[in-house]
Amino acid sequence: MAATPDVTDAETRLEDLVDTARRIRDAIESVIEGKSDVVRLTLTVLLAEGHLLIEDVPGVGKTMLAKALARSIDCPVKRVQFTPDLLPSDITGVSAYNQQSREFEFKPGPVFANIVVGDEINRASPKTQSALLECMEEHQVTVDGVTYRLESPFMVIATQNPIEMEGTYPLPEAQRDRFTARIAMGYPEAAAELEMLDVHGASQPLDKLDPVATTAQVHALISAVRAVYVSQPVKRYAVDLVAATRSSPDLRLGASPRATLHLVRCARAHAALSGRDYVIPDDLQDLAVPVLAHRLLPSMEAQGQRRHPEQVITELVRRVPVPDTR
Template identity: 55%
Template sequence: MAQGRSAPLPFDFRRQFVDRIVHHVEKAIIGKRESIEMAVIAFLCGGHVLLEDVPGVGKTVLVRALAKTADAAFKRIQCTPDLLPSDVTGVSVYNRQSGQFEFRPGPVMTNILLADEMNRASPKTQSALLEAMEERQVTVDGETYRLPEPFLLLATQNPFEHEGTYPLPEAQLDRFLLRIRLGYPEEKHEVEMLERSQERNPLDEVKTVVLREEWLQLQREVRAVHMDDTLRHYIVRLTSATRTHPDVALGASPRASLSLMRTAQARALCSGRTYVVPDDIKQMAVATMAHRLVLQPEARYTGKSAESVVRQLLAAVPVPATQAASGGSR
């Protein structure tokens, strides 16, 4: 495929794209198809993902498997309290021979970056990724350097172990397109995992199935998926409702509205449609919005969660009646 291709890809190819990625990632992560599909949706949107769950459920394996399916550069950083911003973005080094400073890029100069245990990095180092996440660039010693295209950050964190960690600030959480939780596998899937891992590493079975140009082309096509005006109003009503909910101290930002629109478009494309339906929005709302909400202290003390608030609003906000885009799904 030629780079910069503008002709839409066939619908059968779009379905095959998602199926190929999911099939190969499932060779390493068993029984978590919904979480894998969520990661693929972020992949299509070019958005960043926060994988939040207890240790040992496969967060890092999921990222490595997803990265192996794409013909793209992949790098990993292990976040620790002594990790410096320059360890992430890169550093300018003086060259005695030329008499000039030369930029030596850090691991952020890649297509897919895994920030493992991101909440263990200091706030100063966490902030070094803010510009990269939003602007797709980094600034070192006054010079700005563009990141490769595409660029995708997948960060992991353990929500239960807080000793020696630095909670991600709201400004950084808002830059994650999705928050995904894997959870413990079912017993049958855990037994299958043991069987597969007995004599080999399941990651060795994951192959590259998507070219970089195909990835970029599908990201462009996500933006072209039709969304009815009534659905845009529906998204805004949902996000606005979080700002007035009595259990919420800080509601969803306009960036959340944009993210929900993008993820709904991507879900429609994965389903082989050229238009968004209300169910696309409802299916993506929790993963897109919940991590952006800050609950009132009394709500947290009574056991309420941001996810339950979003589900409550999905049940309360009326779903509009829409007409599918002309031409159907083809």
């Protein structure tokens, strides 16, 4: 029986999405060796129209991953090096007086790009960090009472060092909640580190990385992800998972409703990258830790027992009943 035009179009869009995502993934992995799971999650956040926080110790490739994704897509990219003396206007832009026209003109800051790479975001003061709040949530910037829209797609990829390190400021809860997911690079396997010595020792792989996708293609991918079907039981399961964090005795701050929205958006992207046009509970389970853990605050008792939010989320995923989607 022949497929209907709608089904054929949907299948074609899904095939295009998987093919384009594979090209982007291959381009990034030509620079970042042995981190396929990290690269896949990065693409998931991009297609979910979210923002990514990469947290780990110095020297494991956080900035390299952000730059590799930015260079894989042919779109405007800006980089901001966060330092203690950085001002909010250094990010958003400033109104400067033009002596010739005798009027104030807005000089856009680096946030006016499709992909913004914020390096070591927790080395800036909380006041400067808060300059990204409006940008990340509402895709706009307000300077001197005038609002400027940001182009779509808009993604912030921020790196940060662990807060125990010297010269860092912990991100405020509101700032962490704006990030769709948080990942840790981790140290590479011995074989991957050996290959890195051969590849990175002779040249800089980023210099050879050419764009493999355009802004229009990324728009098409995002549209395809929005069309991925989420059944009512799966939506209920997402709500139950997030609600469980709010009643857990191990947590003094649970996940917000924004976290539920981000979890479902990422689940759509995760399903699409797997070649499916529908979300299953496994998608939510795979993404629960990276999407939810960084938003949570452990209780004093949990801190005393050295129980991290990642452990709490893993236990909640095991306890919350999985819906029957048949």
